[in-house]
Amino acid sequence: MRSTARRLWRFAVRIWPLLAALHGYIGWRLLPPLPGPARIAGAGLLVASALLIPAGLFSRLRPGRWSDAVAWAGYFALGLFSSTLVLTVLRDLVLLLPASDGWVEPSAALVPALALAVSLLGLRNARRTARVVEVDVELPALPDALVGFTIVQLSDIHVGPTIKAGRVRAMVDRVNALQADLIAITGDVVDGPVAVLRRDTEPLAALRARHGAWLVTGNHEYYAGVDAWIAEFERLGLRCLLNAHTVIAHGDAQLVLAGVTDFGAHAFDPQHRSDPALALAGSPDGAPRILLAHQPASAADAARAGFDLQLSGHTHGGQFWPWNLFVRLQQPFTAGLHRVDSMQVYTSRGTGYWGPPKRFGAPSEITRIRLRAAPDRRVARDDASRWR
Template identity: 55%
Template sequence: MSQSSQASQTSDAPPGASHTHSKPSKRTLPARPRWLMLAIIALLHAYIGWRLLTPLPVAIGWKVLGGLWLAVSTVLIPLGLMSRAIQKEPLATLLTWTGMTAIGVFSSLFVFTLLRDVVLGVAMAFSALDAQLVTRSAVIVLILTAVSTVLGFYNARRLARVVDVDVPIANLPSELKGFTIVQLSDIHVSSTIRRGYIEAIVEASNALKPDLVAITGDLVDGGVPALRDHIAPLGQLTSRHGTYVCTGNHEYYSGAPAWVAELRRIGLTVLENEHVVLDHEGASLTVAGVTDFTAHQFDPEKRSDPQAAIDGAPDGVPRVLLAHQPRSAPAAQEAGFDLQLSGHTHGGQFWPWMYFVPLQQPFVHGLHRLDRLAIYVSRGTGYWGPPKRFGAPSEITRIRLVPGKV
């Protein structure tokens, strides 16, 4: 295998792969005004109680219970969001589970309540509003919330399914035809995603016998001491050319330097604005990785830079970039990459949030093109926050490189 002119060989890189290096990050996530979050959460719960409880055709006792649940949810949600600051177990895990589940229920309840008000407003405008519509629509909101929450929990907790994607690459050497990459993304190991799920992912990936494994960020939600044992099975991932990782924004929330060191310790190759050149059946393939798109907010020296990641790479060789956020695509296209593998969006994770992702990201999920550059955005292999996936199933992606015209 060839070696980049700007690369220095490191102990965690597979034999023969060129590899560049960088310094650890220096900052952590800045504090946010929690009082504002609490006020917003309380007001939104009050809105649901005001609009939904009164018209329900049930006894007053049930309405009181509904009000109590809304009050408890108002407290559980911020506790769940802040549970990582609690060191005592099993309290921290309990608060995470209850708080995140409350977020899942509340989010659907709020959206369906809001949609109900839109329907009632339209009915009023056309003089079609009556007591029966008001009552039945409130019941429908509860039914839809229950169904989406139960199905969403099931979809989130089951093992991600394998999704096969063929990616046409212009001028692909015949030796690289059918080259397979298993992409794992946005696993979010935390209090609700533990070692057992990681072991199942590793088993599923290994069964695919890939040429390479790519982990495209947001692997963890917590510090190394708490989660080290849970991510350890990733060291058992097998492929012909090894496992490569790029950092996501949640690595920076969780202490990126420590996590980069830990992942390298268990045998994974973390690429921080750097690349390796692989030799596959006599043909070369360049695999690069960048730091998260927002990394400079935590460490100015870690600014995501696709061009720096490819500096010194040989010309005329297919180039694959691991970049956590899809919005790295314009810079990747300008740097001359053929394929970018990303995650971050979770495909929206559950309805209707997939419709809001385009406000921040150019692509939500699936295979896209930006001139010569192909971009594949994974829906993620785990989930973040609420254990809920509805309309955006998790995936273990098997990418296959095939010849094609751009």
């Protein structure tokens, strides 16, 4: 908890002045054209937003009913502020066009109305139980016994102030109804310490698949106390793969399932440095090799290590527009199925959400991956090779 507090204070010292300045920019551009009462109300809402957003982040330091309510308010304010800021910038660009003078007043009222509409629609999308996305993956020389093998992937659930046991239970019920051969959880399960979230993660113990449920760590597990969470996940029956692999016997065939620690885990614990080659060491030759890695950025190392398929998350698909347009600045892929050399990579948009309860243009998903046989052939190298 102390490390979380230090991280939040450092974040606040660096970010809050910028946050306040951006709220000021919105007020400067939108409030003057509005009538007097609307200007006063708008100014009050901007001040409240600038205070609620950091309050929502700090609320996790004192868990409880009231802290969850503050988190809800702060995170919703963050999503609303984000959309308002983007639309304000777009409005300013439009007003640079000739003959736009007549749009000054109506557009000043339209921007917050649109931002609120997008945020409410995004809230509705985020609070739905994630849809099931069907993905067929063709692997060369796939044994007949593994044709049709199904893996259900969960990623980025982010159990925390706004995602509680009821929502987790609904996800688990939907997953179990799919009767998967194997369940893969690709990190960022939680947003808080075990002592606070144990009750809310308890439904994960009910996950059922023929070959069990397997998990790798994401960056948020390290923020929340990774060692305690690994022990808790194991208690729940989720088997953790930390730069390690297991061999799944399915009929007369074998499947190598490996997992790595988060791509940036070494910043928290040097012994947790992500290592796809180590995860594969000692695995049987000739068996299909699947890697669970929280971040798509692991793909280049995984391809070099000899994996056939990598399952990842982390990006949330950008979660809501326009941030999906910027994911590629930090990761090789935003969402979907891609290739790196001879390896395929599937990046989930995530099953939950982080921060603002908002999804717009990037729906959450529970992914059912079905393995299919494909002819053995050379695969063109994807531009993700630049992430090596």
